[in-house]
Amino acid sequence: MPQSICGEEKLACCTDQTTFRPACDRGTFVCTIAGTTLKPRDQCPRKRRIATSALGNFSVASGFANDAAMSRSLLVFLGALSLLGLGCDEKSPGAGDASPSVAQASVEAPKVAEPKKAPPKLVMYVDASGVGVGGQFIDSKRDDLEAAIAAALASGTFTIADPLEISIARQVLVPTVRALVRAVRAHGDKHVILKTASRTGDLVALPIVLESGSIKKALASGIGKDASIAVWPASGGAARKKSHGLAGPDLTLGGEMLGKSVQEGDAIVYNAEDSVQWGRVFDLAMTRVEYKNASTALIAIATGAYEPGKKVSY
Numbered sequence: 001m002p003q004s005i006c007g008e009e010k011l012a013c014c015t016d017q018t019t020f021r022p023a024c025d026r027g028t029f030v031c032t033i034a035g036t037t038l039k040p041r042d043q044c045p046r047k048r049r050i051a052t053s054a055l056g057n058f059s060v061a062s063g064f065a066n067d068a069a070m071s072r073s074l075l076v077f078l079g080a081l082s083l084l085g086l087g088c089d090e091k092s093p094g095a096g097d098a099s100p101s102v103a104q105a106s107v108e109a110p111k112v113a114e115p116k117k118a119p120p121k122l123v124m125y126v127d128a129s130g131v132g133v134g135g136q137f138i139d140s141k142r143d144d145l146e147a148a149i150a151a152a153l154a155s156g157t158f159t160i161a162d163p164l165e166i167s168i169a170r171q172v173l174v175p176t177v178r179a180l181v182r183a184v185r186a187h188g189d190k191h192v193i194l195k196t197a198s199r200t201g202d203l204v205a206l207p208i209v210l211e212s213g214s215i216k217k218a219l220a221s222g223i224g225k226d227a228s229i230a231v232w233p234a235s236g237g238a239a240r241k242k243s244h245g246l247a248g249p250d251l252t253l254g255g256e257m258l259g260k261s262v263q264e265g266d267a268i269v270y271n272a273e274d275s276v277q278w279g280r281v282f283d284l285a286m287t288r289v290e291y292k293n294a295s296t297a298l299i300a301i302a303t304g305a306y307e308p309g310k311k312v313s314y
Contacts, residue, residue, distance in 0.1 A: 119157060120134075122158040128140075133153060153183065160189065163191035164192050169278075170196060170277060171278075175274050178302065181303055193208075209299065214298070215298060216267075218233075219232075220269045221258050221270055221271075223249050223276050224276075227248050229284065236310055238309060251287055262293045264293050269300045271306045
């Protein structure tokens, strides 16, 4: 009915916010919540909001603490909240729920480059037939022997130690040794050790000098094709000789002559005729150890032809 007939809404159930117009209430209106009765609206206690959720706003009247109906309503409300809490299935941060928008890329382990192997150490030797430089072998009869040795040294397929050690067989002819020394010097090596078997079979080292500038003064000595031993100033001058012995050069007399001729600070430059084997020159060089000045002298190998009395190139 219109408000003009029924009047204002002065009656209320208070708890469910249902109001009535007294003029129209003929005892047919009831509160929807069990246990509640209509009251004048101004007698309803002030409402206090206790919760707000997705279900709407809920209010509890402070004046109904002992009201059984209100207690039951509160329990129903709290139970609903607890059910809502149990129904939430939150996932902890970092839970593995793969998002379809995130690509799962397979990552391959980076390949580790293998360390480069160092070039092998140079092994160099000379025998009666030729010169071995690393894995190359050069025939000693080649006209370009010196150039071939230098080219092999420059190939760069090995590591050259300092000092460079070269094994030389006793049967090698002296011209091959000269070509070897020239090639090694041209390559830029400065410290060389020649290793040869002594007459007793022991491998003995003979350090030689390749830089002529490091020699201030030198004495030359060598063996002729007649097995004689000669000694003279490396800059040129009269040569002293000792004839051969019964089985070759007289190393005793020749060594004594050389040892007594060497002065303090002198170097000794060795050479021989082209037909002489390196082993005999090596034995002559070993005799110097018996003499004070000769034993400490620098050693060089002549790079030119054997000519007693003339200036020696080394």
